[in-house]
Amino acid sequence: MTIILRQSAILLLFLLLLYGLALAVAVPIMSPPAETNLDTAAAARSPFMTEPKYAFLSRSRLDTGDDKAILLGASNVLAGFRPARLQQLVPQATVHNLAIGGANMTEVRQMVDLVLEVQSPAAQRRNLFVIGAWYGLFADDRARWHTPDRHPGDTDLDIERYRYGFYRRTDDGPVALLPPRWLDAGVTLIKPFLLVDRLARDIGKALRPARAVAAPADQVPVPGVERQAQYLAFWQDYMGGSGRLEAAPFATLVQTIATIRASGGRVLLVDLPLPRWHASGSPYEASYRQHWAGLQQQLAGTDGVAFLSLSDADRPEDFSDEVHPKPRVAEGWARRLAGVLNDAPGHLARR
Amino acid sequence: MAITSLTFLLFVAVVVAFHLGRSAAYRQWVFAAANAVFIVSQVSTAPALAPLLLFVALGYPAVRWLPRAPGWGLVLCLVLTIGAFVVLKRYAFLDGLLELPFPYLSLGLSYVLFRLIHLMVDAQSGELPAAISPLRYFNYSCNFLCFVSGPIQRYPDFAATADQPVVLDEARVFAAFARVVRGFLKVAVLSAALHYVFGQLSPPLLAAEALAGARFAIAFSAAAVVYTLYLYFNFSGYMDIVIGLGSLLGQNLPENFRQPFAARNFLDFWTRWHITLSEWFKTYLFNPLLKALAGRFDAPAAMPWLAVLAFFVTFLVLGLWHGTTAVFVAYGLLLGGGAAANKLWQLTMTRRLGKAGYRALAEQPVYRGLCRGATFAYFAFALVCLWVDLAELGGLLRTLGPAGVAASFALITLASALVLPAVDFAMVTLRRAAAGLAVSPASPAGFVGRNAALAAQVLLVLMASSFFHKAPEFVYRAF
Numbered sequence: 001m002t003i004i005l006r007q008s009a010i011l012l013l014f015l016l017l018l019y020g021l022a023l024a025v026a027v028p029i030m031s032p033p034a035e036t037n038l039d040t041a042a043a044a045r046s047p048f049m050t051e052p053k054y055a056f057l058s059r060s061r062l063d064t065g066d067d068k069a070i071l072l073g074a075s076n077v078l079a080g081f082r083p084a085r086l087q088q089l090v091p092q093a094t095v096h097n098l099a100i101g102g103a104n105m106t107e108v109r110q111m112v113d114l115v116l117e118v119q120s121p122a123a124q125r126r127n128l129f130v131i132g133a134w135y136g137l138f139a140d141d142r143a144r145w146h147t148p149d150r151h152p153g154d155t156d157l158d159i160e161r162y163r164y165g166f167y168r169r170t171d172d173g174p175v176a177l178l179p180p181r182w183l184d185a186g187v188t189l190i191k192p193f194l195l196v197d198r199l200a201r202d203i204g205k206a207l208r209p210a211r212a213v214a215a216p217a218d219q220v221p222v223p224g225v226e227r228q229a230q231y232l233a234f235w236q237d238y239m240g241g242s243g244r245l246e247a248a249p250f251a252t253l254v255q256t257i258a259t260i261r262a263s264g265g266r267v268l269l270v271d272l273p274l275p276r277w278h279a280s281g282s283p284y285e286a287s288y289r290q291h292w293a294g295l296q297q298q299l300a301g302t303d304g305v306a307f308l309s310l311s312d313a314d315r316p317e318d319f320s321d322e323v324h325p326k327p328r329v330a331e332g333w334a335r336r337l338a339g340v341l342n343d344a345p346g347h348l349a350r351r
Numbered sequence: 352m353a354i355t356s357l358t359f360l361l362f363v364a365v366v367v368a369f370h371l372g373r374s375a376a377y378r379q380w381v382f383a384a385a386n387a388v389f390i391v392s393q394v395s396t397a398p399a400l401a402p403l404l405l406f407v408a409l410g411y412p413a414v415r416w417l418p419r420a421p422g423w424g425l426v427l428c429l430v431l432t433i434g435a436f437v438v439l440k441r442y443a444f445l446d447g448l449l450e451l452p453f454p455y456l457s458l459g460l461s462y463v464l465f466r467l468i469h470l471m472v473d474a475q476s477g478e479l480p481a482a483i484s485p486l487r488y489f490n491y492s493c494n495f496l497c498f499v500s501g502p503i504q505r506y507p508d509f510a511a512t513a514d515q516p517v518v519l520d521e522a523r524v525f526a527a528f529a530r531v532v533r534g535f536l537k538v539a540v541l542s543a544a545l546h547y548v549f550g551q552l553s554p555p556l557l558a559a560e561a562l563a564g565a566r567f568a569i570a571f572s573a574a575a576v577v578y579t580l581y582l583y584f585n586f587s588g589y590m591d592i593v594i595g596l597g598s599l600l601g602q603n604l605p606e607n608f609r610q611p612f613a614a615r616n617f618l619d620f621w622t623r624w625h626i627t628l629s630e631w632f633k634t635y636l637f638n639p640l641l642k643a644l645a646g647r648f649d650a651p652a653a654m655p656w657l658a659v660l661a662f663f664v665t666f667l668v669l670g671l672w673h674g675t676t677a678v679f680v681a682y683g684l685l686l687g688g689g690a691a692a693n694k695l696w697q698l699t700m701t702r703r704l705g706k707a708g709y710r711a712l713a714e715q716p717v718y719r720g721l722c723r724g725a726t727f728a729y730f731a732f733a734l735v736c737l738w739v740d741l742a743e744l745g746g747l748l749r750t751l752g753p754a755g756v757a758a759s760f761a762l763i764t765l766a767s768a769l770v771l772p773a774v775d776f777a778m779v780t781l782r783r784a785a786a787g788l789a790v791s792p793a794s795p796a797g798f799v800g801r802n803a804a805l806a807a808q809v810l811l812v813l814m815a816s817s818f819f820h821k822a823p824e825f826v827y828r829a830f
Binding site for chain 1: 364519521599805806809810817818821
């Protein structure tokens, strides 16, 4: 047994030495994002590379005493609300966009929990979560997260939780192994992993054949009938195919709002538009409208909860595809959102 | 508890710590406890264990009875054992008949069956060294290291090491560590990377809208090759882990792989791939079958042709064993057909060229390379049955068409004929270079070098594991 223990200790020692060397190389190279506004759209240029990893590993920067508008949702929130522009329009608060492409309500709920767990109670009271909603946000977990490439039910955020051992998988869900207050230390320790990941991705990108350059998003024409049908078929499949939304994701939204309210924060629910042809062609849109009306009724008069509807901004020529607004349209979205944020009672109000 | 998990490594560390006693009886009890804990860790409810335990338990009286049983006793025991196995494995052809109405553990059942049949047959023929105690029987049939997927160790080899005290020295311990780390490197890095690539290649092949002609054949060939390599690294890596850990427990588990892609023909391949399985089939199916056929057709000239038939039947059954659904009939037919065709080719060429002429042909580099490539290509084709169902296999073949099948086979054969020798050359060169750099393991430089190399491999495994957030399953777990 002594020989086995000795060999284990030697191996561990060499491993620590090698890892120390790797840290000495990786830490200076992989410096964290310097921007004031967290923006998952900038993930590819950051050491974190992907939106979920960026949101998961950079969230400790939200533990500040200033007013914060934290945008959550899917990729249309990323495309429609650029934090740098919003910051100019909402100078009293720091605007962060932690939306993740393909997120559904479960993942938004997880993001809220992950933000709150790294914040002090004082920081939590200065949060205003802006949640961008449309029917895709209410995709059923079974359709969205039960795919062959992942453990059944794992969201993209769950994958990041387990990837570096910060969390442990249990029957009752993820359990933190790394205390949230040590998140930054943990991020520093995994920098050799991030560096290797970065190198692997860069090499992979260099080896892949170059793709045809797409037209600038602002110049993309409205899709033809055949393309529209393909888009609708994709979303029909993506949502699970039943043609209607379940009540569970809306209940998750209500619970999420209650959690935010209990922490002293506020919520702005933004009803995001779809191009007219998409909204009228998808059975999920009607189901979404029905649930949304019920939600508005349920939350009417709730302190710290507000609604903003952008659903009138549905001109097909304002979208670069079936969901995402063109960059020029994002300016209009930003102004309308800034108007509500600046009128919000409390710390965010223009003084 | 998965074999490639940290939990399993910690479990083995505890077992090793308790297992180092001098008394053989004490070690047997420790080992039995380890086996029991491992099996219990695979289920969440006690009833789920019952069928497997009953299956194992009923084998014991049979093994004790068979040395003095009449000739029909063995047949009876084999029929009952194999029948119970077929029911417990829920073979598709039973269509739910006799299915137990609750979920239960069927993991490891196939390998337990191999060990039971070995014990029964050898017990009756008097080849077992001595009467087996219940504890020794349990430890052999449910050895946690070999439980999930072998290797299939023979009982006399198991008993020989079980009686010896475990003697560990620095060289053995380092070799065991190195073997385990190499196994993890194969499973967590190579097989995971190949699994990822296969995951990118295969969906377009099975999609409703197939790729066009030549692109489909090329994509199919690439997927078949990548899956074959993935399976090799996955399975051989797993074997490295259990053999390495077994070494720390004083067990000399048999090797299951010996450079399979160096095989020059299909029959040679099966002496290098899943060796303990093919040895088992040779001992308990091929040899008795050939003997029976020879007894029935008492003509020496017919013997080679009877061997062709025996090869076909043996490999057909070996293929069928791999799964419970209809596609495994196709797999069995492909394996059986390959083995029979290989034997027929050998007979024909020997008849035409004479033994010396055929031997000379077999040594020609071009012929040798093509044979090697064709062997790889044929096995890669057969393995398609492991990643599709019967309907998908039909769809693939329809899309490929006879020309596509021939083109894909030729493509893989030629590519393998060129690449495999190049890989051999690179490996030999690297080994020579490493030997040139080698210093005495006892010297300080040797000590630092080998431990640094081992630590670097562990680091690589850890980093690769973070890339592939969902590690590929151990493929043979399903068989």
